[in-house]
Amino acid sequence: MxxxxxxxxxxxxxxxxxxxxxxxxxxxxxxxxxxxxxxxxxxxxxxxxxxxxxxxxxxxxxxxxxxxxxxxxxxxxxxxxxxxxxxxxLPNKSELKNPFIEDDDSDSNNDKKISNGPVRVGTDGIPRAGMNISFPFYKKVLARLPIIITIVVVLAAVFVVWSLSSSFRFPGASRTSISSSSASVSQKRSSASRSSRSSSSSSSSSRIALSAPTFQGNLSSMSFDDQTAHTIQVSTAGGPSWVTIDIDNIRQFSGTLPAGSSQTFNLDPNQQRFAIHIGNPARTTISFDGHDTGYSNGSNVLITNVIISRGQEGQ
Structure with a gap:
């Protein structure tokens, strides 16, 4: 054995x-x-x-x-x-320690109260917090009744004042308001159209902003040369993958991505370097502004490290 x-x-x-x-x-x-x-x-x-x-x-x-x-x-x-x-x-429940936590020489730290309220003990003898005894619902409502009445009175007063002020408007005010509203809608449509064209242009430029990958052993390097923000998404399909992700040498994520899940990171204009270590490259995809980077395309070795950096100076 x-x-x-x-x-x-x-x-x-x-x-x-x-x-x-x-x-x-x-x-x-x-x-x-x-x-x-x-x-x-x-x-x-x-x-x-x-x-x-x-x-x-x-x-x-x-x-x-x-x-x-x-x-x-x-x-x-x-x-x-x-x-x-x-x-x-198996150890007794009174002696059971958590194997996931390092031992603590101080026994006083273990004498912690499970809950501030009553505790339910299951048939297996293990205490479970969260079963606090509380007052019936109607008593809670009665205790808050003065606050509820005050809120209702205030809302009613606001409604009455608004109704009275509306009835004293000049006849021409309505037409002026409608005309102003129409102009505002027209301006919003024009602005939305310009924004759509700008977004389309930005999307088109970001699609070609990232260079093709270059390889050095199991490292894939890509770069872009602008001063704008970008979005990088790491996703898995068909199986889990262990990844660690750093932006400018600061750890952003470390753990296992389950199959079919993803993590999204924003690269601000002042941030220069996105680095990822991949445990299961065959199941891992990296997208740059919504487009697959193809970080391993053309490599004859298994790529487990990827660097995306700002500027042409390289990796």
């Missing part, structure tokens, strides 16, 4: 290194401590908090590196009965 877990750990480690990820990256995505991830890769599952967490942690790790956890566990013949055999090994 120990050799099975060692082989599973080797498979997970190889998949992680193939994606160019560190144990810290996996920990950030799964919220599992690094030391437990190291124990899994070394097949030392006895170092995990308990048998209860072994398969759960392996499944999370496998999903993060784009592997099927069921295939790994079934292929390596990890016996499901081991879960039943170790049920007595």
């Amino acid at each position: 120990e050799s099975d877990y060692q082989e599973i750990g080797k498979i997970l480690q190889d998949a992680r290194e193939k994606l160019g990820l560190t144990l810290e990256d996996i920990s950030s995505a799964t919220k599992i401590q690094v030391r437990y991830l190291q124990a899994i890769e070394n097949g030392q599952v006895d170092r995990l908090p308990g048998p209860f967490y072994v398969k759960a942690f392996i499944r999370q790790y496998a999903n993060t590196v784009n592997l099927d956890p069921n295939t790994i566990l079934d292929t390596k013949a990890v016996d499901d009965s081991s879960d039943d055999q170790h049920q007595d090994d």
Whole structure:
């Protein structure tokens, strides 16, 4: 059984290194401590908090590196009965610590109240907050009745004043208002037409603003030479992908994009560089102002890093 877990750990480690990820990256995505991830890769599952967490942690790790956890566990013949055999090994609820959070030497930090109000305890003995006892709805309404009456009176007074002021308007005021409204509508239509033409022109220019990709190893570089804002969208299709995204060397996103999802980033006129590291390039698309960049078109290697920069000086 120990050799099975060692082989599973080797498979997970190889998949992680193939994606160019560190144990810290996996920990950030799964919220599992690094030391437990190291124990899994070394097949030392006895170092995990308990048998209860072994398969759960392996499944999370496998999903993060784009592997099927069921295939790994079934292929390596990890016996499901081991879960039943170790049920007595589970920690008591009073001693249970969160394995996703680093240990804290101060026990006083654990003596925190779950809720300021009454707490419901389930049939499994686990307390659940959120079942606070409160007053009936009608008592809440009665308590707020003076405020409601005041609001109604104020609204009624405003309506009466508006009605009286409308009845004393000069006969010519209505015609003047209609004429002014017509002129305003005409101006808005003219402005909308100019805006549409300007937007169309801007869209046409942005379509050709980005240069064709150039390659250096697994790096794809593209550039544009203007001082306007742009929108960059990263999306996935057919499978998840782990990505990290920086704008001007400031981390904007780090995690797994589920299949069929996307993240959109605005590149302001004063921002110069958009960089992305991709764990699953075959499932990842990058669009620049709504148009596919084709960042890997023409490359004979797997592109895992992409840089889009402002100016002709390069990457």
